[in-house]
Amino acid sequence: MPPTERVRSAxxxxxxxxxxxxxxxxxxxxxxxxxxxxxNAERGAELLADLDADDRLRFLRVDVSSKMTWPPSSPSxxxxxxxxx
Numbered sequence: 001m002p003p004t005e006r007v008r009s010a011x012x013x014x015x016x017x018x019x020x021x022x023x024x025x026x027x028x029x030x031x032x033x034x035x036x037x038x039x040n041a042e043r044g045a046e047l048l049a050d051l052d053a054d055d056r057l058r059f060l061r062v063d064v065s066s067k068m069t070w071p072p073s074s075p076s077x078x079x080x081x082x083x084x085x
Contacts, residue, residue, distance in 0.1 A: 016043030
């Protein structure tokens with residue numbers, strides 16, 4: 001990738017709802033690609049279904065407080081399904 005091009009991306013934990021979801025929505029509006037981690041896979045699926053982000057949004061089910069789930073499995077694409085581990 002030429003040095004003049006930058007890939008802008010973010011990781012948001014707890015992005016399935018509340019302040020985390022609002023952060024995800026803002027980052028997407030600003031043009032970033034976003035990987036969302038949340039313990040609740042149902043909220044992740046809702047997030048993917050609600051937001052029209054093409055290939056800029058991924059979700060993975062992860063408990064960041066547990067070493068057992070870190071590093072997480074591969075994030076699901078915005079194909080309207082949430083990853084479960």
